[in-house]
Each structure stands twice: as structure tokens, then as C-alpha cells.
Amino acid sequence: MPFCPQCSYEYKEGKETCPDCNVNLVAELPPEEPEPNNTEDLDLVDIYSLPGLPYAEMVKEALAKEGIDCMIKSDFLSTSHLARGVGVAGTSARVLVKKEHAEKAKQILHTMMDHF
Numbered sequence: 001m002p003f004c005p006q007c008s009y010e011y012k013e014g015k016e017t018c019p020d021c022n023v024n025l026v027a028e029l030p031p032e033e034p035e036p037n038n039t040e041d042l043d044l045v046d047i048y049s050l051p052g053l054p055y056a057e058m059v060k061e062a063l064a065k066e067g068i069d070c071m072i073k074s075d076f077l078s079t080s081h082l083a084r085g086v087g088v089a090g091t092s093a094r095v096l097v098k099k100e101h102a103e104k105a106k107q108i109l110h111t112m113m114d115h116f
Contacts, residue, residue: 003029044071044096048109056093062112063097068105071096 002011002025004018017024050056056072063070074093097105 002027005029043099045099045102046073046094046096047102047105048095049092050095051092053093056095059095059109059112062108063095063105066104066108068097068101068108070105 001013002015003009004011004021004023005026006021006023007018008029009018009020011018011025015025048059050059053072053074056074060070060072072093072095095105095109
């Protein structure tokens with residue numbers, strides 16, 4: 001059975017073009033490429049531990065303003081909040097950045113923490 005190489009729709013024998021994509025059909029589709037694992041290929045560095053997710057989100061926003069992407073790693077309990085946005089006692093959230101951005105991110109964090 002022929003397939004459309006763009007939309008992957010399968011057609012009955014005898015059809016030569018996809019009416020939706022307006023391209024020639026092929027006998028078989030190329031193998032799908034696996035989705036990249038976003039964290040597996042990155043060289044991430046743990047730069048700071050914060051007392052909960054709200055603080056980590058503030059740091060993430062500050063780093064994003066400087067063009068630094070980061071990942072927040074927290075345990076299940078630190079994503080829960082008590083009344084008025086206070087995190088569960090004893091929980092933490094870790095901030096990770098690409099290795100090449102670690103020093104700049106640490107400087108930004110140091111500046112932020114001096115204001116708390």
C-alpha cells in the first residue's frame with residue numbers, strides 16, 4: 001500500500017498522490033527517528049539547592065532573563081504547598097544549568113541571594 005511521505009496517511013493501491021499534501025506517494029515510509037531525550041544529551045551541572053519550588057521558579061526566571069536555560073529538580077513533596085504558598089518543611093529544589101553557563105548562573109544566583 002502506498003503512503004504519503006508528509007502526512008503518513010496510507011492509501012489503497014492505485015493512488016499516486018496525496019490529495020491533502022499534493023505530493024507523490026511512496027511504497028513505504030522511512031523509519032521514524034527516535035525523540036531526543038532532553039536531559040540525557042545535556043551536560044547539566046547542579047548549581048544550587050533552594051528551600052522549595054517557588055524559590056527555584058524565581059531563580060529560573062532570573063536566569064532566563066540573562067539567556068540561561070535551566071532545569072529544576074525537586075522531590076514530590078516540594079511541589080506541594082501549604083497555605084499562602086509556603087513549601088513543605090525540609091524539601092528542596094535543585095537548579096541545574098548547562099556546564100558552559102554554570103559560572104555565569106552562579107554569579108547571578110550570588111547576587112540574588114545577597115538580597116534575601
